[in-house]
Amino acid sequence: MGVLAGAGIPTARQDAEWLLAHAGGVDRRALYVDPDRIPAEAEVRRYRDLLARRARQEPLQYLLGFEDFHGLRLRVTPDVLIPRPETEALVDWAIALLPVGVPRLVADVGTGSGAVACALAVAAPAVTVVAIDSSLAALEVARDNALALGARVRVVAGDLLGPLPARPPVLDMIVANPPYLPTAIIPSLPREVAEFEPRVALDGGSDGTRTLRRLIIGARAVLKPGGWLVLEIGEDQGGALASLMAAEGFTGIAARRDFRDAERYVAGRLPAPGLPALPAAGARGC
Ligand SMILES: C[S@@+](CC[C@H](N)C(=O)[O-])C[C@H]1O[C@@H](n2cnc3c(N)ncnc32)[C@H](O)[C@@H]1O
Numbered sequence: 001m002g003v004l005a006g007a008g009i010p011t012a013r014q015d016a017e018w019l020l021a022h023a024g025g026v027d028r029r030a031l032y033v034d035p036d037r038i039p040a041e042a043e044v045r046r047y048r049d050l051l052a053r054r055a056r057q058e059p060l061q062y063l064l065g066f067e068d069f070h071g072l073r074l075r076v077t078p079d080v081l082i083p084r085p086e087t088e089a090l091v092d093w094a095i096a097l098l099p100v101g102v103p104r105l106v107a108d109v110g111t112g113s114g115a116v117a118c119a120l121a122v123a124a125p126a127v128t129v130v131a132i133d134s135s136l137a138a139l140e141v142a143r144d145n146a147l148a149l150g151a152r153v154r155v156v157a158g159d160l161l162g163p164l165p166a167r168p169p170v171l172d173m174i175v176a177n178p179p180y181l182p183t184a185i186i187p188s189l190p191r192e193v194a195e196f197e198p199r200v201a202l203d204g205g206s207d208g209t210r211t212l213r214r215l216i217i218g219a220r221a222v223l224k225p226g227g228w229l230v231l232e233i234g235e236d237q238g239g240a241l242a243s244l245m246a247a248e249g250f251t252g253i254a255a256r257r258d259f260r261d262a263e264r265y266v267a268g269r270l271p272a273p274g275l276p277a278l279p280a281a282g283a284r285g286c
Contacts, residue, residue, distance in 0.1 A: 007055035015060050016051065022064050023047035057191040070119035074145050079137035081201035083115035086258045087177050090232045090265055091119045093256060094175045097228050097267070101126050107222075108132070109160055109176040109215060112201060114142030114153060116175055121151035129153045130171075132163055135200060160214055166221040174219055177232035182208040208234045209241065216244050226272030231265065238263040 004012035021028040023046035024039055039047070050063050061067040061082045067074055069083040070091050076082055094116075098104055104127045108117035111131035121129045131146070131153050133139050139155045146153035156163045164171065181202050186194055193202070204210050212233060219229045229250060233241055238255045245253050250268030258264040269275075 003051045003055050007057075009054065009057075011060075015054055018060060018064060019050040019054060020047050023050055057195065059192045059196055062196065067113075069113075069115045070123070072115075072118060072122060072145075072149060074113050074115055074118065075141055075148070076113050077137075077141055078196060079135060079198060080113040080141050081197055083113055086264060087116060087232060088119070089256065089258060090175065090177055090230065091116055091123070093265060093267060094120055094173060094228075094230045095123050097230065098124055098127060098173065100124075103128070104172040105130065105170055106173040106175060107161070107164060107171050108153075109174060110134075110178045110201075110211070111142045111155070112138050112177075114145040114151075114155070116177060117142065117153045118145050118149050118151045120175065121146070121153050122149055125152065127152065130164070131155045132158055132160070134159055135198065138198070138201075160211070161218045161222050164222040169222050169224050169227070171223050171227055173228040173230065174215070174223060175230045176215055178204070178211040178215060180204040180208045180212055180232070180234040180237065182206060182234075204234070207237075209237055212237065212241055213244060216241065216248055216250075219250075220248055220270065223270050224272075225270055226275055228267060228269045230267040233264060233266055235262045235264065238266055241266055242268075 002012055002016060004015055009015055017028055017031055021031055024043045053063055059082055061076050062078050065075060067076050067082050070088050074083060106120060106127055107130045109132050111117050111133045114131050117129040117131035121127055131142050136157055139157055143155045179202050181204050183203050183206060186202055212231060242253045245268045249270060251271050253268035255263050256265040
C-alpha cells in the first residue's frame with residue numbers, strides 16, 4: 001500500500017500523480033506521455049517531502065499552490081480558503097442577475113483568494129468588483145489572482161462593508177460567501193479543513209450566522225435602490241436569513257439549492273421606483 005492510501009487519503013493515486021508532476025515541474029499528463037522517465041534525485045526528495053505532508057492531511061491544493069474555479073486557475077496559499085465547487089453556483093446566480101454589458105459596481109465581501117471577484121469580473125467584463133477582506137494575507141493572494149487574470153478587481157482591506165461609502169450608496173450588488181459554520185462543529189470537520197484552512201474563513205459564531213447577519217443589516221446603507229444582495233449560506237440558515245433580509249427592506253427574496261440539493265444560497269434586492277412589486281420575504285424559491 002502506498003503512503004497516501006496508508007494514511008487514508010481516498011484520492012491517493014490521483015494525489016500522488018499530482019504531487020509527482022509538481023515535484024518534477026511538469027504537467028500531470030507528462031507522466032503518461034513519458035512513463036519511463038527517471039526523475040532526478042532532487043525531484044525524488046521533493047516528491048517524498050510532498051507525500052509526507054499530504055499524508056499528514058495537508059490539502060493537496062496548498063501543496064500544489066493552485067485550485068481551479070469557474071474555469072480559472074487561481075493561486076491559493078494556506079492564508080485563503082480553498083475555493084469550493086459549490087461557490088461556482090453563487091457566481092452563476094450573481095452573473096445572471098447583472099444586466100449584460102452594463103457597467104456595474106459589485107462588492108465581493110470576504111474575498112479570500114479572490115475567487116468570486118475574479119470569476120465575476122472575467123465573466124462580466126463591464127463589471128468592476130471591489131474585493132474586501134479583513135485578512136491582509138488573503139488580499140495579497142486575491143490581488144495576485146486578479147493581476148494574473150487581468151480581472152477588473154480592486155482589493156480593499158477592512159471589516160465587511162466598512163470600507164464602502166454610504167452617502168450616496170454606490171453599489172449595484174453585494175455578493176458574499178462569508179464564514180457560516182457554527183463554531184462548535186469546526187473541530188469535527190475533516191482534519192484537512194479544521195487544521196489547515198484559516199479559522200477566520202470558517203467560523204460563523206455560535207449558530208454560524210454571525211457574519212451573515214452583520215452583512216445583511218449593513219447592506220442597505222451601501223446598496224443603491226434596486227441593488228442586489230446575493231449570499232452563500234449554510235444549510236438550515238435560509239429561513240432565518242430570508243426573514244432578516246425582509247425585515248431589512250429587501251424584496252423578491254429567493255433561495256437556491258446546491259448540487260447536493262441543500263438550500264445554500266439566498267438573494268434579494270432593495271426596492272426602487274419603477275421596479276415591479278416583488279413578493280416579500282419567506283417566499284423561498286420564488
Ligand atoms: C468562506 S471564506 C470565502 C472566501 C472566498 N470568497 C471563496 O468563496 O472562496 C470567508 C472569507 O471572509 C473573510 N472574513 C471573515 N470575516 C470577515 C470580516 N469581518 N470582514 C471581512 N472579511 C472577513 C475571511 O478572511 C475569508 O477570506
